[in-house]
Every structure is written in C-alpha cells, then in structure tokens.
Amino acid sequence: MEDPNSESRLPPGMSLNIYFSRDEQFGQLKMLDFLAYVIKSIFTFLVPKFKARWYGIREFDSFQDTLNLYGGGIKLPQGPSLDITIPFQILKTILRTDDEGYFKFPTPQIIEEDKTAWRTDEEFAREMLARLNLVIICCLQEFPLASNLDPKVYGNQNSSITRDHIKNNPDGLTVEEAIENNMLFILDHHDALMSYATRTLIFLQSDGTLKPLAIELSLPYPQVDQFGAISKVYTPSEHGVESFIWQLAKAYIAVNDFGYHQLISHWLNTHAVIEPFMIATNRQLSVFHPIYKLLDPGFCNTRNINALTRQNPD
Template sequence: MVTYEVKIKTGDKKRAGTDANVTLVLLGGDGKVTKPLALDNWLWNDFERGQLDVFTCQDDADIPDVTDIKLRRDTSGLFSDWYVEKIEVTNQKSGVTSVFPILRWVRPDVDLYFGKYDTYLPQSDPRPEQRNEELQRKRALYDYTEKTPGLPVQIKTLPEDEMFTSAVKFDLLLKKYMFKAEKAGQMLFGGTAWETLEDLTEVYSSLFGIPKDMKDWKSDINFGWQRLNSVNPNVIRLCTEIPEKFGVTEEMIKPFLEGLTMSQVIVNRRLFIVDLEILDGIHTADGFICPIPIALFFTDGLGQLKPLAIQLFQQKGPDNPVFLPSDPPYTWLLAKMWYNVADSNYHQAITHLGNTHLIMEGFCIAANRCLSPTHPMFKLLAPHFLFIIAINNHALNVLVSPGGWIDKTLAIGSTGVLELAKKGVRTWRMDCEGNYPEWIKSRGLFSKDGSILPTFYQRDDSLTLYEAIRNYVTKYVNLYYDSSDKLLNDEEIQNFGREVSTPKPEGGCGVLGVPFENGKFSCPDQLILVLTSVIFTSSVVHAAANFAQYDAYGFPPNYPFKLNGAPPKTTNPLKEGDILKYLMDKSTTLDTMTITKILSERGTNALGDFEVNYTYDPPAVQIVDNFRKELKEISVKIHERNKTLERKYEYLLPEEIPNSISI
C-alpha cells in the first residue's frame, strides 16, 4: 500500500468553491493506475474559494512519478460549480511531486484528464477530443462584437470568468478618494473663489498628495518635460521642415536657438514638432473649445527640451497668432495651458483608451477563442490579459458614458473621445505603433548614441524594456517551436493569427500590420513580434500612459482637460486674474483630482510577478525566472540613473509596471 499526498488549490473566483463529491485517479507512464480516490476530509468544508486542501490517500498501485490524473466531480450539494487552480500529487515512498496546473472550471460528471505541467501544442496533445471540446465551449463564451462602430472589437457578452474584482477594486478606490474629496470639498467650497493661482495648492498635501508637476508647472522646462516624460510622449517627432500652415518664422525663434540658425538646428536634429491636426472636426462639449495646435520645440545645450512656438489652430492668420516664450508671461502661460487642453484630450482618447485598452481587448478575446489553456502561448499571454475585459466594460459604462466623468471634465466630452479614439485606432499598426523601436524610428527619435533628445527617459526605459520582453518571448517561443514545421502545423496559433488579422466585417479583430502572411505564421520571428507587442503594450505602454495621470492632471492649471472661454487671438499682456477666469470651477477640479488619483493606482502585481502562475514546465519556468532577473537588473540601472537627475523618471521602473491593463 502506497501513500499519496494530494494538494488541491481552489481558485479565487466568484462561486469557485464546490460542495460536490470529487474523485481523482492517478496514472503513471508505465500503465499503472490507482482506483478512484475520494477526496474528502472528515468534518471539514473542503474546496472553498481560494482554499488549499490537503488529502492523504492510499492505494495498492505504486506510481513513483505520477504523469497524468483523471479528475471528476458530480452535482451534489447546494453549490457544485468548481474552479480548480492547481493539483499537486506526491508519492510519499518515492518523494516525487507532480504538478498539474488546471486553471479551469471542472464540468460535472465528465472525466477530465490532465498531464504533468499540462503544456502541449495541439498536435502533440494526447487527448485532442477533450481539448477541442473545451475550445468549442470557450468560443461560444468569447464572441466578438463591434459595440461602437469604428472602434476595436470587444466582447459581445461579458463571461462570468471575466467579472472580476477589478470593478470592485475600482469602486473601493472611488469610495476611498470620494471620502477624501468630501474633506477637500469642505476646504474648497467653504471659502471664496480662487483669488490667486497659489490658492489651489492648499488642498493637496494632507489629502491627495502633491502632484509632481505642481512645483514647477509654469516653467518652459516643465512644459518640455511633459512632451517627453509625462502622459503623452507619442506625438512629438523630429522636425525637418516647417509646415506652410504654421506661421512661425526663423526671425521669431532666432533669440531662443542659442546662436544657431534654423538650418543648423534641423541638421543637428535639435528641432521637434507636434501637430495635433487629428483633432480637427472632433465634437466638443457644449460651450467649450478644444484647440488643434502646432508647436515647435528645441533641445538646448543642456539637453533639455524647450518650447519655441505655439499656434493654437491649424491655419495661420491674423487671429491665430504664434505665441512665443518672449510674449508677456501670462500670455505665454495661457498659450501653453490651451495647448495642453488639446494634448490631454488626445491622450485620453487615443494614447490611453484606444491604443491600449481597446486594441488589446481583441487580442485577449482571440487568445481565449483560439488557444487552449493547455497551449504554451496561452500560458505566456494569460497573465497580461488579467482584468482587461472587465475594466474596459466598467470604464465604457461608467467613465466614458454620457454624463460620466469624461463628459464632465474633457473639452471634447464622451462623444468627442469616442470620435477621436476611432481616428487613432484606424491607423494603429502592429509593425509600427505596436513595435516600439520602429515607432520611435518612424518619428525620427532614435539614435544609438543618445544624442537625440537626451532627456527622453520614457523612450530610453521603454526601449530597454521592449528588448527584455522580446528576449523573454523569443526564448519562450523557440522552446516550443524549435522548427518551423511545429509552428506551421499548430492549428490553434494559426487560428489566433487569422482572427486578429482578419478584417472586422469578416469576423476578425481587423488589426493592421500583423505579420501573418498568406494566411499563416510561417516562421517563429513573426509570432515573436506579435506576442512581444501584446505583452509590451499591455504592460509598459499602458503604464507609461496611465500612471503619470495624477502627477500631470491632478493640478488642473498644469495640464487642463478644458478651460472656460476661448483661446486668445492676440498676444496682448494678461494678468494672473485673467488666467483664473479660464480655470474650471471647484467641483470640476475636485472631480479631476479624484479620478486621476484613482487611475494612477496600481491594479495588479508588477511585471513578471504574476497573480496566477500558468507556467510549470521546468524549461519554461527557467525562462520566466531569467526574465525576472533581467527586470531586476533594469530596475537597478534606472535607480542608478535617477540618482543623478534632479527630476527622476520612475513610471517605468519594472516594479511599478503592472502585468496587465487592469485600471
């Protein structure tokens, strides 16, 4: 008689626990099989949600190394549904422990088989019928729809598995900060209207914390920093010529070029431009204006980016002046504030909502539809899809809905946000925007020696992290596809590529630039690009766009979502009192502080520290461990760099980057 110790971890999901009767059969590679082992600890409530249960079982069959298990439950009890995370079996005689990641709902009255580590390509799975039946059930649950025409596909009906605690977390955070807001409100509304710009600073330190940008918000150095290291560094590009529609002249900007000519700064790659023409024609909220600016920037001798000129609308003309740093101080300050209205609205609609949240949801749905939980590539991707469907559903129903936070606080309102997001995602390509090094090169911002924009720390950290993720994915993919034939014969991964690249009217995600040529992934490098893009976008890109929000927007004059009145049409001198008239009321200020504080909170574990462990195959586990080591090394280097900086860039420290888009 041999004793086996069986450990079963029930998942931490709603209704994951079961009252059903459970049996387990152990199988060995030599053909030995135990009798069905009834798993029940006397006078103990087994298999509760999130619980680890340990059972001691005996059987005549001595299986030194358990290679497979057969799991079965019935429908007994009040609650029979059961989600199992993991089963471990140890032969007490041999001392060998076998691990079986389940990560599934166990269907009733069906024998379900799992192999050790449960990691197979479909063509090598010993039980293809069970695998295919499971995939059919998932395809029915994860169905696409275009909820808003022109936006990426989303889930048709939210599966129960995706109804997560992230909505709960968001609501808890909302309650937490609304409580603080009530206290702030007593301070805000108990007094008179803003008398000076400094009055607003008094509500921060003890309640919400001080936004980092607040200290130096008026300066040109801060404004240049925002273009590179705040929420939206995705629109600046190298300037090689001045557009005809831009009314700036060399004579205007000559005093700010440190003795150089415009030709010299262009040749030396020190001139940069932002053109937010994409905002043209976008709906705006009643009574509000969103500029459509063009702005010019220069890298000074210290490597700092500074603004040279701002034109708030597209076509030059007498009522659309070019604002310069030499203008009266409050006039120049107001021009920068109006520019930031446009930039902040672009950021929320395209950089944040469209190009991370919505585009990545399609990949999540496709992975669940096409890849078995047993597939090694599903195990690679799954940690980076955690909560994305739920948070998107919650955000669109709460934040972007008519009358929601976006409607109340942004110049373009919820209608404009959706219009703008459509414009942005229409041109997103996996081989450009989804391939960070190529995205940087396409904008003329890449240099091996770091001479272009030397203070562009967000770019530098992103490139380093992209390479680390690409290296991780390359090793992982090559482990399972050590020949092109294995990739070509993998029907599941080929279906995944087909669904993400097929146009939306034909039933796919419609993602452009996917290297899925002639209807297939023909080599591992193509798959590596796709998987790297998904993981990088879901972690690094989203972190860069999301977690600087309170520091940028928490002090609204620094980076306003909207302003009262209309942008100035002259460069006439203004006073501080004139600036105050443009600021939103105290209620809107409080809403902005509250929501951006919530959005800046981390929702999941740090990159590489997965909430749920999907990978147990020993060679793959080693690859994951090496990835974690590389992330730690990157963190050390960023900390060392930051020691030398007066203003640190910390948003892309690996320990600060969540695995997934969860808030």
C-alpha cells in the same frame, strides 16, 4: 432614432454588475481602490458646486485653490488601531493615513518639492517627456509646418509659425541647420483637436534638455470650416503681461496633450484596440499556451475597465 447596432448604457447602479468570468473581474482590492477614487472624485466635484451655488464662487481666486484639491484634509492616526476604528476596507482606502488625507488626491511630486517649478520652460519640456504621451513628439522634417487636413474641406490649416518666431534659439542655429542636426521637434495636436488646436515647437539644447520655442493656438472660423484656422503664435517671455500669456499658452498645450492621451492614445489605441485580441485569445488559445502566458498579465482587468468606461465615458 436609435442605432440598433450601437451599445446602450445600463441604468445607474447596474454598471458595476456587468458579467465577466471570474478571472476577468476586478479583484477585491482593485474594486475597492476604484470605488474609493470614484467617491473622492465626486467629493472634489461637489464641494466647488456647493460653493458656487451658495456663495457665488464660480472660479478659482488663486493657484492655492487648485493646491487645496491635493493633500491636506483630515489626517488620521497611523497604527494597528485603525483596523479596529475603521473596520471596512473601502473606508480605509478613502480615509487614507498617507499623504493623501481625507477625501484628497495625492499631491503631485513636482509641486510637493517646489510649488512654482511648473512655471519654468525647462520643467514644461521635461514633463512632456515624463508624461505617457511622449510618443507623439516628432522630429521636425519640414518647415513651415503643414497640415494633413484636406484644404477643400477645412481650408488652409498650415502653421503660422515663421522663422522670425524661432530665430532666437539658444544655440544660434538657422532653422535648416537645426532640422539637419535633428534638434527641432514638434508636438502637433492641430489636426486632432479644435479648439484650441495647438502646435508646440521644441528645441534640443546642447546640454540635452528641451526648450519650447513657439506655441501656436488655432481656432476655426465661426460656422465656416472652409476658411481655415484663426491662428496666433506665442513665444517665451519672462516679464510683464506677455509672461502670463505664455503660461496660459503652455496650459492649453498640457490640456490638449492630456486629452489626446486619455481619449486617443490610452482609450482608443490601447484599451479599445486590444479588446478583440483579448476575446480571441480566450476563445482560441489554451491557458497553457506560451503566448497566452505572455499576454495574460497585460490583459488583467482590461475588459472590466473597458466596460466601465463605455458606461461612463466622461
């Protein structure tokens, strides 16, 4: 049975025709840019699918396969002749003449400068602060780390990170000394995401940079939440198999952080929360009101984006 109080999705092809007043609709350039990136996303999704179907290639063989999603492509000539050769604006957006290339996404700046920089712990920690989701990084207040989940429902979800895992911090401080001096931080996705639930313990070094000390990955017990979590802790390593396992652990952190940002921080706590205030502002305040003038730039395109997101949440 369907919930009569829930929204229903529009048929394919109609999601771009949701009614909004003219001042809340995408402008021409915004719509063209949006459609161009949709087409690029579809293209980069379909090509691997065709390869998997016809050539049996179902996974990346090397990191170069990932890099091939960015940059490169078919480069187009620059200059006024492009306006004559490609008359439609949306095709100009798709067939970019900058570094993106034909049906390609722009190469991330870090990889563009150094294709291996992402592997270092220093860069991993720096990108934590450079990302949009840095506000959930907290100063550690207690140790061992505790979960806020109800143990009667979810069992023991407290952290498995011990003092032995972080005794080799760069400054030789004890856990208590590091906490007292506000030098230990935690990026905790454990209670929000399963599986893999992640906790990352970060140390503020004397030179002002951050360094990950330990990563905890957790899985729920199969079919029985009350038994708690199956957890394993990983520490930095630069040699042998352990170094590759450490890189994979950091990859789980990045994936969880991105997912949390997109779904919770960005969509729920920003776009979805602000929409009622947008509607109330448009209904209750004059466009000449100072508060309206202050809020209006931040509301630009938001309702249109929200409508498209609800139709295509994936």
